[in-house]
Amino acid sequence: MANIFWVTCPKCRGEFYCHTQELRHKGIKLLCPYCSHQFLDEESPRIME
Amino acid sequence: MGKNLHDFLSQLEGQLQHDLVRVEQTVSPAQFEVTALLQHLEEMKKFPALFFEKPLNLKGKPSRFPLLSNFFATRQRCALSLGMSADDAKLALSLEYARREEKLISPVTVSTKEAPVKEVVKRGDDADLYEFPIVRHHAMDPAPYIDMTPVMKDPEQGFYNVAFLRNMVKGPRRLGIHMSPRHNWQIHRKNEEKKRPTPVAIVVGHHPAFYLGALNVSPFGVDDYARIGAVMGEPLRLTASETWGEDFMVPADAEIVIEGHVLPNVKEVEAPFGEFTGYYGPQRLRPVIEVTAITHRRNAVFQHIFVGHRDNWVLGGIPKEGSLFNLIRGIVPTVKAIHFPISGCCRFNCYVSVDKKIDGETRQAALAALAGCDFVKHVVVVDADIDVYNEEQVMWAMATRVQADQDVDIIKNAKGNTLDPSQTDDIMTAKMIIDATRPVQRPFAARVEVPKEALAKTRLEDFISPAILERLPKA
Numbered sequence A: 001m002a003n004i005f006w007v008t009c010p011k012c013r014g015e016f017y018c019h020t021q022e023l024r025h026k027g028i029k030l031l032c033p034y035c036s037h038q039f040l041d042e043e044s045p046r047i048m049e
Numbered sequence B: 001m002g003k004n005l006h007d008f009l010s011q012l013e014g015q016l017q018h019d020l021v022r023v024e025q026t027v028s029p030a031q032f033e034v035t036a037l038l039q040h041l042e043e044m045k046k047f048p049a050l051f052f053e054k055p056l057n058l059k060g061k062p063s064r065f066p067l068l069s070n071f072f073a074t075r076q077r078c079a080l081s082l083g084m085s086a087d088d089a090k091l092a093l094s095l096e097y098a099r100r101e102e103k104l105i106s107p108v109t110v111s112t113k114e115a116p117v118k119e120v121v122k123r124g125d126d127a128d129l130y131e132f133p134i135v136r137h138h139a140m141d142p143a144p145y146i147d148m149t150p151v152m153k154d155p156e157q158g159f160y161n162v163a164f165l166r167n168m169v170k171g172p173r174r175l176g177i178h179m180s181p182r183h184n185w186q187i188h189r190k191n192e193e194k195k196r197p198t199p200v201a202i203v204v205g206h207h208p209a210f211y212l213g214a215l216n217v218s219p220f221g222v223d224d225y226a227r228i229g230a231v232m233g234e235p236l237r238l239t240a241s242e243t244w245g246e247d248f249m250v251p252a253d254a255e256i257v258i259e260g261h262v263l264p265n266v267k268e269v270e271a272p273f274g275e276f277t278g279y280y281g282p283q284r285l286r287p288v289i290e291v292t293a294i295t296h297r298r299n300a301v302f303q304h305i306f307v308g309h310r311d312n313w314v315l316g317g318i319p320k321e322g323s324l325f326n327l328i329r330g331i332v333p334t335v336k337a338i339h340f341p342i343s344g345c346c347r348f349n350c351y352v353s354v355d356k357k358i359d360g361e362t363r364q365a366a367l368a369a370l371a372g373c374d375f376v377k378h379v380v381v382v383d384a385d386i387d388v389y390n391e392e393q394v395m396w397a398m399a400t401r402v403q404a405d406q407d408v409d410i411i412k413n414a415k416g417n418t419l420d421p422s423q424t425d426d427i428m429t430a431k432m433i434i435d436a437t438r439p440v441q442r443p444f445a446a447r448v449e450v451p452k453e454a455l456a457k458t459r460l461e462d463f464i465s466p467a468i469l470e471r472l473p474k475a
């Protein structure tokens, strides 16, 4: 699998993961799968990569 | 009338009792209720097809479309789909698939008036995905997903490609689409390079042989409509689409067809999505479909696949088994059977049995399996006394006939699958061959066996009453 990074939704604290090459430090809003909140990766309270 | 899902389901209820369970209570597929029921059944080791009579649509209202789930979770139902007996669901089914796949049957055209899928036509803003009972499958899926077969047409050569691809619901007329770098991706790339949208028609519900046929392993360039006809055993009936007319034909006997354009050079976040591996694929940037029309039968059934579970695995394994068996037989005529077990998602692990006469035959068979299908990661070759459909026997052969330093080969940097979470590279993977056969060139121990004569003359029921036998717990 491609490299991934785990993020935490700043609104609901749900954790999910994204494709590093396509979405890390790209200025693209991520979509929380649990509460549909959209946020930049930098806004995640915790990132595991 | 061509082969269709309605007629087939009626036959199924006559042929396999209790194999199709009708659920009359209201369920909410978008609130994980359908997959929760499927998971409960899976834990009980029960895999019926479920027909939900009253699912809710994405507006939370009763949908006019019933929902069919888990159809492909047993090989027996797949055998019936090809008109075979449920007793022929092992290698015979795979070989029959391979036999049919070899001879294309060209599709035929019917007028839109004759096409059941045109009984209801909705164009533009009247086309509303939210009317369907679309399933949200797993906890990390961000939305309900349609997970059946988008059809695309090669812009240069005009052949159609049909593949199972996931479609995330993003709005009443907007879908995300995930394409790994295979055939539909190539078609989209050709259009995108010329800044053209890619026409796409998603077939949601058809005779199950249509979907088995869609999983053929043909090279890019073979018309999938002709290959599907071959597997169905009759020409696939096509009719003109609403959006492109006769320039893009759609299956006339489908339950539902969703037409749209994959927009060029538009990508949005899509996923995570619970994939065939049993893991989520990560959120990524993926193309978007703008829906132009929806057509369906008046009594259309909405169908989905329980991805990452047997429904998904069994369906994927059967076409690969047949094709690879034929390929291996051309190189190693002593091959006896082939199986893609459930434990490997019916893709990653491949068990092959050979009636070995020469030691090198096992590696030849294994290399052919690896070359013939890039999904295959691990090939275990066993002797003909081992039933490849019985995993306990295969593991026993591995335990007793393998010396890892002599019988295991690893091939690095071969093409793998981007959804395999163990891969450290996006594309490349390591492959492994395990030769679990007995050597030909040195004496080898014999399997224990109770004398056949004793087995024949000593009958269980003469010593233990049938009532007690019936009550004995199963292992």
Ligand SMILES: [Zn+2]
Residues within 6 Å of the ligand: A009, A010, A011, A012, A013, A014, A032, A033, A034, A035, A036, A037
């Ligand atoms: Zn959230």
